[in-house]
Amino acid sequence: MKRVCIDVGGTFTDCLVMTESGELRAFKSPSTPTALATGFLNSLEKAARFFNEPLKALLGEVDISVHGTTLATNTLITGRGAKTAMITTKGFRDLVEIRRGIKDERVSLYNFFIPPYEPLAPRYLRYVVEERTLYTGELMTPLNEKELDEIISQLKKERVESVAICFLHSYANPQNEKRAAEICSQELDGVYVSASHAILPVWGEFERFSTTLIDAYVGRIVSGYFNSLEKQLRESGLGGKLLIMLTNGLMQTVDYSARSAVYLIGSGPAAAPSGALYLGDLTGHKDLITVDMGGTSFDVCVIRDREIPTTTERWEGDHRLAIKMVDVHSAGAGGGSIAWIDSLGLLRVGPQSAGAEPGPACYGKGGAEATVTDADLVLGYLPADYFLGGEIMLKEELARAAVEKVGKALGMGAKAAAEAIFTTINTVMANAITDVSTKRGFDVRDFVLVAGGGAGPVHAAFIAEHLDIPTVLIPSYSAVFSAFGMHAMDIGRDYARTYVTRADRLEIDRVNEIYAEMEREAGKDVESMGFPANDIVLSRTAEMRYIRQFHQVEAEIPLGNLSQSDVAPIVDRFHKRHEELYTFSMPWRGVEFITFRLKATVPRGTITLKKIESGSEDASAALKRKRICRLGGRDAEVPVYDGTRLLSGNVIRGPAIVEEPATTIVIPERYGARVDDYKNYLLHRQ
Structure with a gap:
């Protein structure tokens, strides 16, 4: 059976097919932003033509199809989500607007002229209901269902499309929140309902509320797209599983992804590190900086000692996300990034992008502004007659005309302007790498730069030279690197439960109960996906911190039934991990546990790349x-x-x-x- 991985980017849709023999075949086609499913199916049609068979026959041979998409991220960033309401505990209506008093980190803390933050649910659509659960999980006040009915009537009048239900301490006892979600689902036909205990069952009201609100905001659009896409694929002949790539670097079913759409925020770049790690193992490198330069963005991830980093502290624009995500830093730098002159007369490149439509000027689709791709063509780096293997004929005269306009403003010719654009975008990308490496204490000279994306190999060596990185690895499938990474990813899910306690007061029986509950849930989830429960591979961690600290560090927890004697080694691992991340530890300070986490995966068959014919050094x-x-x-x-x-x-x-x-x-x-x-x-x- 064949396996297909498709990554829908802002400019191109990448399709990578693994045949029965393990051979990989790559296909690229322009994305269709106004109808994403069209671009998805176009890439499959292209693959079917290559294999000389109808699309239905190709899809009938596919046992697993994996889809990565930026739809959720783009919906949030562009503000095109659903009309969203929020129902919360009485007294907490404005929590998502107060945001722990946080101001935009990009401006001064003392700037009082910053426009106020606008939550995804405006104040007139934030409702409160009488109910209360204590932090211990004790139910203090039952849900006032009469008040909830009145709120539902108001929601119908307002014609809301999504509802986020966020009750205080629902992570400790979700009884009230579950009941509210059940009633809303019954009474609000066609409305997407998101409950915080199901999305993020951990402490931290603002983080949990904000994450759930994001899920509600993008969920209706994402679930509608997935349901429509799956229907089209089934009608076209797909009989195997359709899986969705999540932001935590794992894959899940369409049903789960549609119910937990927030886990797709930032999922677009999350696959490339898995591909880089596979190639690192293949070539004998364990410290990698992976970059993926497509048409719209430049994504960076630092892999140290074979560990793909994750984070639960992420802002997407003005919105706080607390789900577990692969720690990828994105910058607005790609082949479609537009060159422009600022108010000081200085050259800037990006973050605006020409995207797939109209695209760079050289595409001849109506784009008139100079982009990085246009500059690369003017410099002679790109072939006008062999772009995408000759499928797109680039028009050098249009690229030159667009670049000349930039050059005129700078007082230079077309080639000098193109070189300035090229150098500027390389500096932007080098700075993006510095932000997640040097500024975190890593010496980039100890790493190998793995360059993916269609535009990455054009710029990779120049970026490496700028940063003094000695080695660059350009994968054979660099142009479809995210799709390649999907072939190296596992199916699975992350689970989490909050239990806040000092290490010296830890009730080990309670920890065993927490893990037993999560492992039972993981077993049921895997079986519901059609895999045997005994295929699960489990790993445990705990988020820990020094007492009175604000940020947590994850430390490994052993599998099996834990005893009190296991606590000290866990604390030692926390100290060691803290020192690895921040260069110091404080073993004399008290330590507390915050959240216990479980990662459950079903490993897929590994990629087996075929060796090519050998030759001499003479090329x-x-x-x-x-x-x-x-x-x-x-x-x-x-x-x-x-x-x-x-x-x-x-x-x-x-x-x-x-x-x-x-x-x-x-x-x-x-x-x-x-x-x-x-x-x-x-x-x-x-």
């Missing part, structure tokens, strides 16, 4: 042509190699260009590239 047989390129402020005739003809062991010394069907690799003068057994390119500074 001259793959020489395709020569092209004039702009390098270091001067024009030079540069050899261009056909990537499909390169062999394992071939060495290419810069300056040179390698043209692959879906991407282009630029090798600067000071670098050399070696092709490995799996068609990956390892670039080293000479």
Whole structure:
């Protein structure tokens, strides 16, 4: 059976098919922002044509199809979500607006002219009901169902599309919240209902309320899209499972994803680190900086000692997310990023993007503003006749005209302006890497830069040179890197329960009960997905902190029944982990447990990349042509190699260009590239 992974990005939709023999085939097609399912199906149609069979026949051979999408993120960022109401405990109506008194970190704390934060549910749509649960889980005041009925009548009048139900301490005892959600689901036909105990059953009212509100805001649109897509796929012949990539780096069913749409926020970039980790193991590197430069964004993740980092502290614009996410930093830098002149007359590139429509000027689809892709074409880095393997013919005259407009404002010619755009965007991307590496205490010279995305290999070596990173790894499937990462991901889910206690007062029997409950839930979830419960792989962690600290650190918890003698080693692991993250620990300080977490996965079959034919260092047989390129402020005739003809062991010394069907690799003068057994390119500074 075949497996298909499809990543719908802002500019291109990437499809990567794994055949029965383990061979991978990649396909790219333009995204269709106004009808995402169309772009999804177009990529499958393209794959079907390659395999010379109807779409129905191809889908009939697929046992698992995995989908990654930026729909939830884009819905939140653009403010195009559902009309959302919120029902909360009496006295807590304004909690999501007060936000712990937090101001935008990008401006001064003492700036009193900041526009007030606007919650996703405006005040007139935030309702309170009489009910109360204590932090211990004791039910103090039952839900006033009469008040709830009155609220529901008002919600019908307002024609709300989604409702977030957020009660105080529902993580400790969800009885009242469950009942409220049940009544709302029965009475509000067609309204998306999100309850905080189901979305994020952990303490921290603001974080839990905000996360649930986001789920309600994007959930109606996301669930509608998934239901429509699955229906179209089933009608087109899909008989296997359709799974959705989540922001925690795991995959889940359509049903779960539609009910927990907030777990798709930021899921777009979450797959690439899994692909990078697989390649790191393959090539013998455990410290990696993975970057994915597509048409719209530049996503960075730092993998240290084979560990993909996660976080529960994330802001998406003005909105707080507290779900577990792969720690990926995104910047508005991609092939479609637009070059512009600011009020001081300085060149800026991004974060605005031309996207898929109209796209860069060189696409000839109506775009008139200069983008990074236009600059790359003017500099001679991209082939006008072989973009996407010749499927898109780039129009150099349109790119030059767009870049010339920028150059005119700067008082320079087209090539100088293109070089300025190229250098500026490289600096933006280098700074994005610095934000999550050097500023966190890592020495980037100890890492390998793994460059993915269709535009990544054009810029990777220049970014590495800027940061003094000695080695660049460009994957054979770099152009569809997120889709490649999906093939390396597991199916599963994260579970969490809050139990706040000092380490010296920890009731170990209660901890065992918490884990037993979560593991039973995980077993049922896996069986409902059609997998045997004994296939589950479990891992445990606890969020811990020094007493009176605000932020938590995760420490590993052993499997099995815990005893009191296990507590001290767990605390020791916390101290060690704290020192790894922050360079210090305080073993004399008291420690407290906050949240106990469980990760349950069903491992999928590993990717088995096929080795390519071996050759000598001489790559001259793959020489395709020569092209004039702009390098270091001067024009030079540069050899261009056909990537499909390169062999394992071939060495290419810069300056040179390698043209692959879906991407282009630029090798600067000071670098050399070696092709490995799996068609990956390892670039080293000479």
